[in-house]
Amino acid sequence: MSKIMFSITILVIIFCFISQAMGQTVQIKSISAVRATNPPQIDGKLDDLCWQEAPKATGFVDQFFDKIVKDQTIAYILYDDENIYVAFHCYDSQPDKIVAHETKRDSGMGNDDFVAFCIDPFHAHQFEYRSFFVVNAIGTQTSRIAGGRASKTEWKGDWKSAVSKTSDGWSAEMAIPFAIINYPSTGKPVTVGANFDRMQQRTGIHSFWSNIGSPEQTEKDGHLAGIEFPKKSFKHRLSAMTYAFAGIESEENKTLRAGLDAKYAITPEMTAVASINPDFSNVEQDVESIDFSYREQYYADRRPFFQEGSDIIGGGSWSFYSRRIPQFDLGMKAYGKTGKISIGALDCIDFSNISEIKDDLINRNDVVISTKYDIGKSSAIPFKFVRMDDSKTWNHAFILDPSFRWGNFSVGSAYEYSQTKGGKDGADYFAYCNWNSKHFYSSVFGSYVTPNFEIFDALIPYNDVKSCGFEMGYNTIWRTGKFKSLNVGMETSRTDNTLDGSIYESNIGGYGVVHFRSEHIVQLSLSKSRYEKYRDWTVKTGFMGNASNKYQNYGVNIFYGRREDADYRFLSPYINFKFTNKLSLGLSSQFLWHKKDRIQHVLIINYDITTERGLGTRIVYRDGNYNAFVTYRQSVRKGIDVFIIIGDPNADKMQRRALVKVIIPI
Numbered sequence: 001m002s003k004i005m006f007s008i009t010i011l012v013i014i015f016c017f018i019s020q021a022m023g024q025t026v027q028i029k030s031i032s033a034v035r036a037t038n039p040p041q042i043d044g045k046l047d048d049l050c051w052q053e054a055p056k057a058t059g060f061v062d063q064f065f066d067k068i069v070k071d072q073t074i075a076y077i078l079y080d081d082e083n084i085y086v087a088f089h090c091y092d093s094q095p096d097k098i099v100a101h102e103t104k105r106d107s108g109m110g111n112d113d114f115v116a117f118c119i120d121p122f123h124a125h126q127f128e129y130r131s132f133f134v135v136n137a138i139g140t141q142t143s144r145i146a147g148g149r150a151s152k153t154e155w156k157g158d159w160k161s162a163v164s165k166t167s168d169g170w171s172a173e174m175a176i177p178f179a180i181i182n183y184p185s186t187g188k189p190v191t192v193g194a195n196f197d198r199m200q201q202r203t204g205i206h207s208f209w210s211n212i213g214s215p216e217q218t219e220k221d222g223h224l225a226g227i228e229f230p231k232k233s234f235k236h237r238l239s240a241m242t243y244a245f246a247g248i249e250s251e252e253n254k255t256l257r258a259g260l261d262a263k264y265a266i267t268p269e270m271t272a273v274a275s276i277n278p279d280f281s282n283v284e285q286d287v288e289s290i291d292f293s294y295r296e297q298y299y300a301d302r303r304p305f306f307q308e309g310s311d312i313i314g315g316g317s318w319s320f321y322s323r324r325i326p327q328f329d330l331g332m333k334a335y336g337k338t339g340k341i342s343i344g345a346l347d348c349i350d351f352s353n354i355s356e357i358k359d360d361l362i363n364r365n366d367v368v369i370s371t372k373y374d375i376g377k378s379s380a381i382p383f384k385f386v387r388m389d390d391s392k393t394w395n396h397a398f399i400l401d402p403s404f405r406w407g408n409f410s411v412g413s414a415y416e417y418s419q420t421k422g423g424k425d426g427a428d429y430f431a432y433c434n435w436n437s438k439h440f441y442s443s444v445f446g447s448y449v450t451p452n453f454e455i456f457d458a459l460i461p462y463n464d465v466k467s468c469g470f471e472m473g474y475n476t477i478w479r480t481g482k483f484k485s486l487n488v489g490m491e492t493s494r495t496d497n498t499l500d501g502s503i504y505e506s507n508i509g510g511y512g513v514v515h516f517r518s519e520h521i522v523q524l525s526l527s528k529s530r531y532e533k534y535r536d537w538t539v540k541t542g543f544m545g546n547a548s549n550k551y552q553n554y555g556v557n558i559f560y561g562r563r564e565d566a567d568y569r570f571l572s573p574y575i576n577f578k579f580t581n582k583l584s585l586g587l588s589s590q591f592l593w594h595k596k597d598r599i600q601h602v603l604i605i606n607y608d609i610t611t612e613r614g615l616g617t618r619i620v621y622r623d624g625n626y627n628a629f630v631t632y633r634q635s636v637r638k639g640i641d642v643f644i645i646i647g648d649p650n651a652d653k654m655q656r657r658a659l660v661k662v663i664i665p666i
Contacts, residue, residue, distance in 0.1 A: 028220065029210040031055050031194070033227035036078040036085060042173045044139070044164030046076075046087055054078045054087070057196050057222075060207040064214045064438065064477055069207045071169070073115070075196035081230045084176045086133070088115040090198060092169035099201035100137035101551055103581070103611050106156075111548045112136040113201050115172050118221065120193030121146075121183035121229070122337050125219040125377035128311035129337065130193070131181050135161040135172050140611075145181060147271065147335055148311045150304030155239060155263065156180070182336055183229045185268040194224035201548060204477070204484060215436050217407070219377035229268065237265040240666040243279060247645075247659030255659070261305070270336030275305045280327050282661060284649040287620055290590050290598045291570055292563055294505075294531050295461045299323065309335035313344035313370050317459040319399045319416065320386050324457045325366045326350070340374040352391070364390040366457055379404040388456040393421045395456040401430075408437045418453050426453030426463060441489075442472040448498070462495070465504050469493030481517065488512040506530045521547045521555075536563045551578035569593040582608045598623050618649070625653050640664050 032055050040048035057075035061068055076087040090113075092098060100112045116134040120126075132144045141161050149156040157180025163172045184190065196209040210222030240262040249255045259277035266272055286299045298317045301307075306315050306322040312335045315322035328348040335344035350364040365388070372382040380403060387396035396419055403412035416428040432445035451464040473489025490510040497504050509527030516522075523542040530536065538561035546553040559570035574588035586604040601621040608614040612634055619628040629647030641663040648655040 028222060029057070029059075030223040030225055031057055031077065032225050033189075034078055036080050039080055039083065039175070040078075040085055040087070040173060042160045042162050042175050044162035044171055044173055046089060046171050046173070050078060050085075051076050051087055054085075057209040060196075060198060060209055061211045063197075063206045063208055063211060063216075065479075066211055066213070069200075069205055071200060071203075071205075073196070073198045073207065073209075075115075075117075075209060077117075077194075077224070079227060082177060082179075084117075084119070084174075084178070086117045086174040086176070086196075088172045088196070088198070089166075090115060090137075090169045090171065090200075092200070092202075094202065095165070095167070095169050097202045098137050098170060099548075100140070101549060102136055102140050102142075103138070103608070105140060105611070106142050107140070108550070109134050109136050109140070109142055109199070111201065111550055112140075113170075113199060115198045116196070117174060117176070118193075118195040118197070119176075119181070119224070120218075120221060121181060123190070123192050124337070124340075124374055125193055125221055126374065126380070127218055129342075130218065130221075133159060133161075133174055133176055135163060135174065137163060137170050139163045139172075146311065147182060148307055148309050148313075150307045155241065155261070155304070178230055182265075182271065183268050184338075185229065185231065187228075187231075189226045189228045191223050191225045192227060193218075193221040195221045203479065205479070214438050215408075215441075217378070231268075239263050241663055242666060243661060243663045245279065245282075245643075245659045245661035247657065249655075249657055263308070266334070267336070269338050270334065271309070273305070273308045273331075273333040273335075275331040277329055278303075278305055278327075278331065279661070282643070282645055282649060282659070284618070287600075287602050287618075290592050290600045290622065291559075291572075292568065292592060292594050294564075296459060298459055305331050305333075309333050309344050309346075312336075312342050312372070313346050313368055314384065319384055319397070319401070319414075319455065319458055320368055321457065321459040324388075324459075326364075328364070328366075342372045342374075344368075344370045364388070368457070375404070378406075378410075386455055386457050395420045395454060397455040397458070408435055410434045410436070416453070416455070418455055420452070420454055420456075424452040424454070426450045428453050428463075439476055440472070440474055442470070444468075444470045451498070462504070464498055465495045466498050467493060467495035467505075484515040484517050486512075486514055503530055504532060515547065519547045519549075520545050531564070534564050536568075537561045538563065538568065551576055551584055564595065566595045567593070584608075622652070627651050627654050 034055055036050050038050055040050050054076040059068060060073045071091050071093055074089045078085040098113050102109055102112055114134050114136040116132055118130050118132050120130045122129050129146050131146045134142045139162060143159065145156060159177060159180065160175040161173065163170060197207065199206050210220060212218060212220040240260065242258065242260045244258040246256045259279055262274045264272045280303050283303050285302055288299060289297065301315055301322045313333065314320045325348050328350045331348045333346050346368040348366040349362055352363040367387040369385040370382065372380050374380050382401055384399040385396065388394065397416055399414065399416045401412065401414035403410065411433045414428065414430040418426045428447065428449045430447040432443060434443045435441065446468040448466045449463045453463045454460060469492060471489065471491040473487065475487040477485040492508040493506065495505040496502065507527060507529040509525060511525035513521065513523040521544040525540040528537045538559055540557065540559050542555065542557040544553060544555035554575040556573040559568065561568050571591040572589065576586045578584040584606050588602050590600040592598040603619045606614055606616045615632055617628065617630045620626060629645060629649050632644040634641045643661040645659045645661065648657050
């Protein structure tokens with residue numbers, strides 16, 4: 001009966017919200033693509049004659065309030081056979097209060113004044129196909145290339161930008177090569193998705209030329225009409241990097257190792273990647289929290305190979321968690337989009353020790369195949385196949401998870417089927433519907449997971465359960481007054497064992513976050529939960545100061561309650577401080593008082609010799625043990641990179657280890 005009622009509820013909600021959403025009309029702005037007779041000089045000054053002939057994008061509006069902003073922006077766009085050229089004139093009535101702190105390329109710009117250009121070459125109006133190019137008011141670049149890219153400049157793709165101060169604000173120019181993005185090879189003029197936006201920190205206003213709203217709805221991006229993409233030449237198709245490192249791993253072990261990464265643009269739409277003997281041991285992963293948890297927690301994967309194509313292939317948690325794949329000998333990827341279909345494939349092979357005579361030289365093989373068919377501008381039907389097999393066992397899974405959105409309303413579902421060696425078959429059934437508007441959001445979901453459902457290369461928290469849940473909340477922002485924003489909400493969920501119907505887990509809670517104009521953030525959350533036989537409750541309070549400056553902030557999170565039949569206290573203070581333009585420090589601590597008391601301190605110190613070269617150290621103290629490493633490193637840049645690494649970035653204890661690593665673009 002409960003399943004029937006749940007299905008009826010979902011259908012009623014779908015009918016009501018679709019009726020409302022289908023009546024919405026969206027005004028999409030458009031701008032014509034014009035070829036540049038003479039390309040501009042990228043110096044940040046808009047005095048080139050070509051800008052006088054370029055089409056203008058005007059009428060920027062406040063993303064949240066959908067009103068024309070006072071300090072306007074004018075954007076210009078041109079192109080030729082090599083580049084897209086973009087320029088911005090940012091008017092500011094108080095130019096002395098323009099904010100820009102970030103100096104490192106490809107870092108977050110969320111606390112700075114910045115401008116951004118977005119292009120969606122396949123006109124799909126979906127996030128994973130949009131490439132962003134951002135520059136702040138002091139000229140620091142960051143970018144996100146559709147499909148997913150690693151950070152090395154020759155790998156990700158280089159582009160030019162410059163900024164200049166003006167008497168009435170500031171200006172910026174960009175030159176973005178076609179060679180660094182994927183696009184349809186039609187050979188004819190086409191219309192693509194495009195947008196221009198600007199962040200003004202002083203007022204907190206994020207303005208768009210074609211307003212995609214809050215929450216962001218990518219189908220509201222504007223149009224760039226009549227652009228003709230060039231054919232990619234062979235010199236732009238292949239990029240490769242080789243690395244070698246030598247050093248001392250221990251007193252008894254000296255090491256010499258080399259590897260190769262290669263990327264090839266099969267067509268302007270499709271890209272292939274190969275990695276031979278990659279070096280993952282020196283990739284600095286996140287430090288894991290010591291906070292008590294009933295289940296494994298998710299952490300992002302920073303390894304470059306898995307960042308490539310991650311928008312299409314994935315690497316998140318439930319259906320595929322790339323951190324499950326350890327060091328391998330040979331990795332291959334291909335990903336891209338053609339028409340309405342995107343496809344990605346991954347194959348990682350770990351060979352056995354050849355000196356050991358075996359029938360099969362492959363020790364482990366991990367395979368992922370992912371496809372997605374786009375339906376309209378905001379709906380899709382993805383399919384994924386995930387397989388892991390080694391010398392002892394194998395496991396594979398088929399995942400189908402369509403999603404549909406009409407305006408503020410979205411629905412989705414998932415069917416996942418797994419097989420494991422030994423005749424163990426399992427399945428997961430999941431469905432949800434969401435309502436997400438400017439101020440209000442709500443979500444309801446239900447799932448059923450059979451006893452033997454398992455994906456070895458995924459982060460599956462449980463099986464043999466059925467669950468349902470609901471969440472709702474309210475958020476708003478203010479442009480004047482003591483408060484900047486408010487977010488409050490509540491959530492409840494329940495998960496039962498399917499065998500006997502007993503409670504596996506339940507939770508009900510509420511939360512609130514207030515951001516003050518003084519740049520202080522205060523948050524409070526309360527929850528009452530149950531995990532099998534344990535009845536828990538927690539209270540969380542949090543405080544953050546100077547929140548809009550990531551280099552000069554501080555705060556603390558305090559948890560108090562009872563978990564697993566024991567008193568629970570968790571304290572997490574932190575501070576980030578930049579002493580000069582070159583020296584910065586970050587210190588965070590965690591204190592857990594529970595059944596077993598634990599302590600962790602993480603100290604990070606960076607000294608920037610230049611914007612591309614620096615010294616860094618991370619010291620981690622955890623439960624009486626410590627690990628430290630020191631590096632000389634070169635940031636995102638072109639050319640040969642040299643790294644000196646003393647210690648092991650990801651070890652539990654200090655290692656007597658010293659390496660010199662060289663990366664050479666070919």
